[in-house]
Amino acid sequence: TELQLLLPWLLQLLHCVCHLCVNHTCETEAEGACWNSVMLINGKEEAVKSCLSPSELKGQVFCYSSRNVSKRDCCFTDFCNNETLRLNPEPPTEVSGWSQLELAAVILVPSCLVCVGVILGMCAVQNLRCNHIKARKQDPEEPVDDQTLVSSDKCLKELIYDMSTSGSGSGLPLLVQRTIARTIVLQESIGKGRFGEVWRGKWRGEDVAVKIFSSRDERSWFREAEIYQTIMLRHENILGFIAADNKDNGSWTQLWLVSEYHEHGSLFDYMNRYTVSVEGMIVLALSIASGIAHLHMEIIGTQGKPAIAHRDIKSKNILVKKNGTAVIADLGLAVKHDSNTNTVDIPINHRVGTKRYMAPEILDDSINMSSFESFKRADIYSLGLVFWELARRCSVQGIYEDFQLPYYDQVQSDPSMDDMRKVVCEQKLRPNIPNQWQSCEALRIMGKIMRECWYTNPAARLTALRVKKTVSQVTVVKDVKE
Ligand SMILES: Nc1ncnc2c1ncn2[C@@H]1O[C@H](COP(=O)(O)OP(=O)(O)O)[C@@H](O)[C@H]1O
Numbered sequence: 001t002e003l004q005l006l007l008p009w010l011l012q013l014l015h016c017v018c019h020l021c022v023n024h025t026c027e028t029e030a031e032g033a034c035w036n037s038v039m040l041i042n043g044k045e046e047a048v049k050s051c052l053s054p055s056e057l058k059g060q061v062f063c064y065s066s067r068n069v070s071k072r073d074c075c076f077t078d079f080c081n082n083e084t085l086r087l088n089p090e091p092p093t094e095v096s097g098w099s100q101l102e103l104a105a106v107i108l109v110p111s112c113l114v115c116v117g118v119i120l121g122m123c124a125v126q127n128l129r130c131n132h133i134k135a136r137k138q139d140p141e142e143p144v145d146d147q148t149l150v151s152s153d154k155c156l157k158e159l160i161y162d163m164s165t166s167g168s169g170s171g172l173p174l175l176v177q178r179t180i181a182r183t184i185v186l187q188e189s190i191g192k193g194r195f196g197e198v199w200r201g202k203w204r205g206e207d208v209a210v211k212i213f214s215s216r217d218e219r220s221w222f223r224e225a226e227i228y229q230t231i232m233l234r235h236e237n238i239l240g241f242i243a244a245d246n247k248d249n250g251s252w253t254q255l256w257l258v259s260e261y262h263e264h265g266s267l268f269d270y271m272n273r274y275t276v277s278v279e280g281m282i283v284l285a286l287s288i289a290s291g292i293a294h295l296h297m298e299i300i301g302t303q304g305k306p307a308i309a310h311r312d313i314k315s316k317n318i319l320v321k322k323n324g325t326a327v328i329a330d331l332g333l334a335v336k337h338d339s340n341t342n343t344v345d346i347p348i349n350h351r352v353g354t355k356r357y358m359a360p361e362i363l364d365d366s367i368n369m370s371s372f373e374s375f376k377r378a379d380i381y382s383l384g385l386v387f388w389e390l391a392r393r394c395s396v397q398g399i400y401e402d403f404q405l406p407y408y409d410q411v412q413s414d415p416s417m418d419d420m421r422k423v424v425c426e427q428k429l430r431p432n433i434p435n436q437w438q439s440c441e442a443l444r445i446m447g448k449i450m451r452e453c454w455y456t457n458p459a460a461r462l463t464a465l466r467v468k469k470t471v472s473q474v475t476v477v478k479d480v481k482e
């Protein structure tokens with residue numbers, strides 16, 4: 001019977017009210033939903049109505065939160081999100097009736113009574129709501145013993161390991177994520193990117209990184225959390241995702257992404273501070289290429305993963321681990337490939353990458369956005385630039401170059417698209433490869449890889465897998481020599 005009710009929804013497209021769409025309506029893909037939300041922004045209630053894709057729908061955090069500063073609802077019939085949601089429902093009428101009567105008589109005693117009454121009333125309402133939410137939120141995949149799981153003495157690694165061997169392969173269950181996030185104590189701010197701030201936090205004595213988005217950037221938060229929870233994404237060269245949580249601090253919703261903490265920070269910070277040995281460079285280059293190759297690779301099967309393109313590869317979005325390897329971070333702009341329909345799931349926020357690292361075809365807008373291959377090839381161009389930054393810092397017999405961003409000698413800081421297009425597309429300039437790199441085998445190969453990553457013709461560029469193989473052979477050659 002439930003299936004019968006759901007059947008029309010499974011089979012047909014849904015029409016929803018959408019504020020920001022043409023004609024104020026949108027159409028969801030099959031298995032999507034209509035989304036209705038209201039949020040308190042600068043003291044004003046702001047409603048957002050739109051369509052929700054099936055993948056957004058799966059991240060249930062979006063549909064079921066129901067608190068004083070933000071309320072969301074997902075529904076499954078045409079234009080069901082037309083109703084107006086309101087925050088702060090009126091307290092029960094019995095309570096206010098009581099208070100008015102008593103206030104007329106005495107002042108002190110009744111006001112106390114009112115306070116107690118209001119608190120009880122709110123508890124009752126909250127309870128009702130919770131029960132209601134619980135009744136709706138029956139996810140058979142969520143283990144019942146989440147609480148016991150988190151309350152045991154397990155450390156993060158064990159928790160994540162448990163989940164990757166027994167769970168869905170996409171990460172910790174939402175309740176566990178929330179429980180972890182809510183027991184983190186923030187320590188210090190460690191970075192600022194495009195969205196909010198990154199903090200170092202402590203969870204049960206372990207360091208974690210917390211990326212905090214403002215409620216304005218909810219879509220970006222959701223998108224990044226969604227990408228990190230793609231099944232089988234976990235890899236030693238991709239930042240280890242721990243939890244996503246939307247947390248109410250009384251006046252606004254704080255959106256958290258919790259991940260493993262790496263004290264060296266970004267590759268950008270690391271290269272500014274240190275030079276690297278030839279081995280150090282190869283280890284970093286190999287791990288960066290491995291991370292990107294894993295992202296780009298489609299794995300077929302039930303425990304498979306879709307191909308993913310990063311779209312913002314740069315030294316600030318790569319982190320350096322204690323053991324000298326690297327992880328790819330900041331997946332907020334990534335796109336997934338659906339190989340069945342050969343479509344790209346472009347995120348709703350049309351945020352583009354970092355101009356300095358943009359491939360020529362993005363700068364001159366000739367990129368074929370409907371082909372997934374295009375995004376992978378643009379990543380490879382950016383990877384070439386990162387390799388160039390890295391190779392400059394490789395110290396061979398005490399000789400190395402200072403840290404510089406790509407095109408530091410061609411454009412000023414924060415270049416415009418036009419500045420970049422002139423240099424990269426019209427003048428066809430690329431970063432300079434110093435002569436002395438020819439005298440070191442590893443640097444010579446790195447130089448060759450770079451050139452083959454930043455060809456103007458995207459189809460001529462190396463693939464991530466090819467880069468990985470070539471770099472890994474450098475180590476072999478070196479080992480043989482020694
Ligand atoms: N897990 C982490 N460990 C250590 N530093 C981090 C971590 N995540 C981010 N950072 C620091 O914060 C900066 C911004 O993080 P990022 O995820 O790129 O955010 P944004 O989307 O705002 O660019 C990074 O460049 C890095 O310096």
Ligand SMILES: [Mg+2]
Pocket residue numbers: 193194316317330
């Ligand atoms: Mg970033």
